[in-house]
Amino acid sequence: MNSGLPEVRNIGPAWLTAGLDRVRRIDWPTHRALHGETPLLSLGELIMLAEAGNLRGRGGAGFPFARKVMAVAESANQKRSEVVVVVNGTEGEPGSYKDKVLLTRAPHLMLDGAVLAATALRAREVIVGVTDPEAQVSVESAIAERGLTGLARVVRFPERFVTGEGGALVRGINGLKPIPPGRKVRASESGVAGLPTLLSNAETYSQLAMLASLGADGYRMAGTAEEPGTILLTVLGSAKSPAVVEAPAGIPLRVVLELCDADPGDGVVIGGYHGKFISGEAAMRAELSRAGLKPVGTQLGAGIILPLGPDTCPLGEAARVARYMAGESAGQCGPCALGLPVLAEAMEALAEGRGGSVTLETVRRAAGAVKGRGACSHPDGLSRFVLSALEAFKEDVNQHVLNGSCGRKVLGRLPVPMEEPSQPTVGRLVVDWSRCDGHGLCAGVLSGYITLDIHGFPVIPNSPLPARLEKDAEKAIAMCPALALRLERNGGH
CATH class of the missing domain: 3.10.20.600 (Ubiquitin-like (UB roll))
Known part of the structure; x- marks a missing residue:
């Protein structure tokens, strides 16, 4: 097994994973012995095959592949332009390894599908986007093994969650910062170098190769009638x-x-x-x-x-993910740059049992405030994730609201690359309880970080104040009518 990759297992037919139980990486001769030659198809034949196999994208949206190919072909015909085929193998999601496995251990199957599509569309080149260095080496070796140098190339990007978004990938290939473009741009109309671009992930192209090899009837031997394969x-x-x-x-x-x-x-x-x-x-x-x-x-x-398993705190796990996702923002719009940190802080407060029902309502408001307002789908995604935690773990939510905890520690079951302690801090907020009258203005300024208890008094986390909240903290201190709030800075200054 490759370093850092989980074991590969199968239930039923091993199509995409054929041979991975025997060899570390499937080279070109081994691939041809396993899968034979992939038939080359005309554009019409490719579209008919994808429709007959009901092939859909495997990157998340599940868009019909035949419709995507038709959109690229129509755009190229209208513009009388060339086409580019792009394989999205970035897989910035911390919990996903399927595309890394394909690119690192079975790269020729993905290339079969990409070349099949490129031939049908008469594309000028195939570009494979990756973030993993081992995947880069594997795919570049595969390109050389089958004599595709000059016709196919690999572009490597930073390992970030938003890098995997289609628009971010196209921007990166075009030499720009690989973040979502901020407005909806269909790759089929204007992608790499402004050309119509067929963009799908590594598994989708691998599935296309299997569909072409098996034929629609053979492909339908697995899966369901509506969702074969x-x-x-x-x-x-x-x-x-x-x-x-x-x-x-x-x-x-x-x-x-x-x-x-x-x-x-x-x-x-x-x-x-x-x-x-x-x-x-x-x-x-x-x-x-x-x-x-x-x-x-x-x-x-x-x-x-x-x-999750039975022994970890579900809300604590969700809060860890919320903090990570807030940090993965592209930083180009208010809902991401400002709204997601507030949502993460409110979720952390709920997990730590601070603020009771008021904090719970803050989480709901913060999730609702970012929904549908971002320049990309990132705010919607985190809002959906957090709200689903409140729905799935109602009893745990009640325990945290009423008792401050569900009684379980956070064991880190959900993969998060970078934890919170790496954030710069400036000190701790402290309340002089002999002065505090419960005006609540500080919670309004530092919403999500400071919550209010049932009597209207501030509840402040024991953790250090993140440096990004320093200006808001100074504002809250200045606005306190009772002069009860102060910031004890790191180093005592």
């Missing part, structure tokens, strides 16, 4: 045997959890940190398909499965 899942969290799992679409979630020796506990994150929590009870009856997850109120997204 297999799916790749990353199962981490409390799993004792974390793995990237290939399974038929429609498989019960409990079967996948059992394979990875994972107890769902109070709940499971489905779809990553722009996805949702579902309760442990819902996890036991959910099926992993669009139709199968609809009854439990969520979507598969990029195939991320994160069971």
